[in-house]
Amino acid sequence: MVTRPPTEGALPTSLGFSFNSFFQWIGSQGPIVQIPIVLIVFGIVVGVLLLLIEYAPRAGRGYFWLRLAACFIIPIVAFMMLRPYQGAVLYVLAIAVILGGILFYADYRARAGAGYLFQLVLFMAPASILLLMGLVYPAIATFIQSFFDKTGKTFVGWDNYVWAFTNPTGFWSIINTILWVLFAPVVSTIIGLACAVFIDRARGEKVLKILIFMTFAISFVGAGIIWELQYDYRQGEQIGIFNAIVVAFGGEPVSWLSLTPLWNTFFIMAVFIWSQTGLAMVILSAAIKAVPPEQMEAAALDGTNAWQRFRNVTLPGIRPSIVVVLTTIAIGALKIYDVVAVMTGGRSNSTVLAFEMVNQQQRFQSYGHAAALAVLLFILVIPIIVFNVIQIRKQREIR
Amino acid sequence: MTIEVIEPVVDGRSARKVARDTRKYEEMARRRLSSKGATIAALAIAIFWTIPTFGLLVTSFRPAADAQTTGWWTVFTNPSFTTENYQLALTSGGTTLTLGESFLNSLAIAIPVVFFALAVASLMAYAFAWIDFKGKNLLFIAVFAMQIVPIQMALIPLLSLFSRGLTINGVQIFPGLELRDIDHSFATVWIAHTIFAMPLAVFLLHNFISEIPSEVIEAARVDGAGHGQMFFRIVLPLATPALASFAVLEFIWVWNDLLVATIFAPPTSLPMTQSLAGLSGTWGNQWYLQAAGTFLTIITPLIVFFALQRFFVRGLMAGATKG
Numbered sequence: 001m002v003t004r005p006p007t008e009g010a011l012p013t014s015l016g017f018s019f020n021s022f023f024q025w026i027g028s029q030g031p032i033v034q035i036p037i038v039l040i041v042f043g044i045v046v047g048v049l050l051l052l053i054e055y056a057p058r059a060g061r062g063y064f065w066l067r068l069a070a071c072f073i074i075p076i077v078a079f080m081m082l083r084p085y086q087g088a089v090l091y092v093l094a095i096a097v098i099l100g101g102i103l104f105y106a107d108y109r110a111r112a113g114a115g116y117l118f119q120l121v122l123f124m125a126p127a128s129i130l131l132l133m134g135l136v137y138p139a140i141a142t143f144i145q146s147f148f149d150k151t152g153k154t155f156v157g158w159d160n161y162v163w164a165f166t167n168p169t170g171f172w173s174i175i176n177t178i179l180w181v182l183f184a185p186v187v188s189t190i191i192g193l194a195c196a197v198f199i200d201r202a203r204g205e206k207v208l209k210i211l212i213f214m215t216f217a218i219s220f221v222g223a224g225i226i227w228e229l230q231y232d233y234r235q236g237e238q239i240g241i242f243n244a245i246v247v248a249f250g251g252e253p254v255s256w257l258s259l260t261p262l263w264n265t266f267f268i269m270a271v272f273i274w275s276q277t278g279l280a281m282v283i284l285s286a287a288i289k290a291v292p293p294e295q296m297e298a299a300a301l302d303g304t305n306a307w308q309r310f311r312n313v314t315l316p317g318i319r320p321s322i323v324v325v326l327t328t329i330a331i332g333a334l335k336i337y338d339v340v341a342v343m344t345g346g347r348s349n350s351t352v353l354a355f356e357m358v359n360q361q362q363r364f365q366s367y368g369h370a371a372a373l374a375v376l377l378f379i380l381v382i383p384i385i386v387f388n389v390i391q392i393r394k395q396r397e398i399r
Numbered sequence: 400m401t402i403e404v405i406e407p408v409v410d411g412r413s414a415r416k417v418a419r420d421t422r423k424y425e426e427m428a429r430r431r432l433s434s435k436g437a438t439i440a441a442l443a444i445a446i447f448w449t450i451p452t453f454g455l456l457v458t459s460f461r462p463a464a465d466a467q468t469t470g471w472w473t474v475f476t477n478p479s480f481t482t483e484n485y486q487l488a489l490t491s492g493g494t495t496l497t498l499g500e501s502f503l504n505s506l507a508i509a510i511p512v513v514f515f516a517l518a519v520a521s522l523m524a525y526a527f528a529w530i531d532f533k534g535k536n537l538l539f540i541a542v543f544a545m546q547i548v549p550i551q552m553a554l555i556p557l558l559s560l561f562s563r564g565l566t567i568n569g570v571q572i573f574p575g576l577e578l579r580d581i582d583h584s585f586a587t588v589w590i591a592h593t594i595f596a597m598p599l600a601v602f603l604l605h606n607f608i609s610e611i612p613s614e615v616i617e618a619a620r621v622d623g624a625g626h627g628q629m630f631f632r633i634v635l636p637l638a639t640p641a642l643a644s645f646a647v648l649e650f651i652w653v654w655n656d657l658l659v660a661t662i663f664a665p666p667t668s669l670p671m672t673q674s675l676a677g678l679s680g681t682w683g684n685q686w687y688l689q690a691a692g693t694f695l696t697i698i699t700p701l702i703v704f705f706a707l708q709r710f711f712v713r714g715l716m717a718g719a720t721k722g
Binding site: 019023024026027028029030031032034035038039042046049050051052053054055057058116119120123124126127128130131133134135136137138139141142145191194195197198199200201202203204207208210211212213214215216217218219220221222225226227229230232237238239240241244274277278331334335337338341342354357358361362367370371373374375377378381382385388389392393 | 437438440441442444445448449450451452454455458466467468469470471472503504506507510511514515518519520522523525526530532540542543544545546547548549550551552553554555556557560581582583584585586589590591593594595597598601625626627628630631651654655656657658661662668672675676679684686689690693696697700701703704705708
């Protein structure tokens with residue numbers, strides 16, 4: 001009975017109330033009505049969690065039983081909410097009891113005091129479950145998927161990766177992504193730094209800052225459309241500002257977004273840089289203000305000019321912030337999807353890994369190819385994160 | 400506080416004079432520091448940065464015939480404006496939804512997600528900051544490093560987890576949510592967004608929460624407060640600036656997201672960005688409509704941004720400068 005797969009039409013064993021039924025019910029409400037309902041329910045759940053965290057660890061017979069009961073009831077309710085089918089309910093019960101038992105025993109013997117482990121688990125569980133379910137498990141599944149064909153049933157070895165490097169779409173998506181991650185962060189950071197330095201010493205600092213930072217709040221879809229108008233290409237009278245300038249100087253209008261090789265990639269990249277520079281500016285500007293003014297004064301007394309002061313005092317002072325900005329924008333550039341989707345849809349060899357991956361999956365239903373591209377993307381991110389982890393560790397040692 | 404003790408007691412008049420002088424000198428110092436060249440350079444960049452947005456804003460108010468044939472800069476010599484484009488854009492729908500309907504969807508997606516992400520992440524951040532356990536540092540770095548997983552990598556498996564559930568050796572452990580056919584169901588989008596926000600949210604909030612002076616925490620502990628009370632009564636109020644700024648950031652990100660919603664939302668629950676992307680295809684080169692639609696989409700994050708940008712910058716700092 002235990003090992004038998006669930007029979008067709010078996011009654012689901014649940015409380016008659018599960019995540020599923022709750023979400024189905026709430027879906028029948030209007031979008032705006034859903035907001036308060038779901039927030040209240042969520043608030044109640046968090047409240048119960050905090051109540052347990054607060055009361056369960058207390059010493060005393062009553063709290064002891066509360067803790068013991070919670071160890072068993074919480075997992076069982078959780079599994080019931082997930083609506084397991086009849087065949088599985090025994091497994092689930094066994095897992096809940098064993099886990100609860102271990103937890104309770106460990107807690108009972110814990111040197112940090114009874115209830116310590118229990119609290120820790122309650123604090124960590126929600127985020128941990130989400131991360132395991134939504135990032136760890138999918139990453140592993142995608143990695144395995146990348147060695148299987150379209151349907152996901154037949155093992156094909158490295159074929160998907162060979163496809164990625166030999167097929168023009170795959171090839172261009174790799175080349176373009178590398179260009180993106182090399183140029184976009186560096187250019188945004190340089191312009192952002194220039195803005196920060198200039199604006200720091202300009203009149204009307206606040207207004208100028210807001211004007212540049214504003215683009216950060218605009219969606220990539222919006223930004224794509226905003227720039228498409230400026231890149232507009234047609235014969236006769238121009239409505240895009242770039243071609244208007246070209247024509248005014250006696251040139252032929254240019255179709256910017258289908259300009260190959262690679263030119264269109266840079267024109268799309270400009271949109272991304274335009275939207276991210278504000279972020280770089282704000283972070284770097286705050287960092288510059290945090291550089292001790294005494295150092296500047298000392299350098300000024302030594303007779304250095306503005307550029308030398310910038311090179312030798314400001315730049316070393318804001319190095320950590322520059323690293324943060326470069327990383328943030330580089331990760332953003334690696335995962336870019338929206339701008340490419342809106343502006344060219346990947347045509348004229350302007351596609352990138354992150355876009356092509358979704359494209360392969362949605363349009364061609366080609367899960368193997370999509371997974372292989374995702375793994376390549378993953379490999380490209382690794383060095384950036386490793387570098388940052390090293391930085392964090394260094395800073396912790398200093399502190 | 401120590402300054403108050405050292406400084407001699409002064410009467411109101413001389414205090415006002417001191418304050419006035421201070422302001423004057425500060426202004427003088429500012430003026431001496433600000434240079435003409437820097438002002439011009441900054442102004443040039445700011446203007447260049449604003450032109451594209453401004454151009455689209457102008458286009459959105461121009462009559463259709465004008466917008467299609469002449470550049471937006473011609474309004475300066477030949478002004479004519481209309482609000483018709485906005486009415487048309489709000490009520491037209493290239494996909495199943497009009498922009499107006501998907502506006503409500505965007506709200507229903509973004510607002511709950513902000514609360515979910517903040518609550519779940521701050522619980523974990525508190526544990527990382529104020530509860531000691533073995534392997535804490537390693538685990539924290541592991542969570543931070545999860546930014547390594549591009550969300551594109553998580554999409555397909557998570558989608559199948561939501562729709563088909565998880566089956567191991569023929570035993571169904573998690574049966575799936577069966578929500579694709581439910582109108583206005585946002586559950587999968589909420590969960591997906593909350594998950595993808597987690598690594599960064601935990602990292603930024605932990606940076607802030609761990610900076611709370613340990614004396615405050617110790618004092619509460621001596622007074623007999625448990626972790627639950629400390630979290631709710633002490634840490635949350637003290638971390639409000641960080642929470643608020645992350646809320647703004649997260650709201651803008653979720654509102655502006657296209658990818659997650661495209662993959663996880665049922666057709667009736669699609670947000671504005673998705674409608675706009677669909678419409679910009681069907682509207683082709685009807686620039687008056689595209690422009691109006693775009694402005695309807697970006698107006699909400701811009702309002703949130705302008706209202707709360709002071710918070711916003713401070714919150715970014717919490718993560719950026721402390722590392």
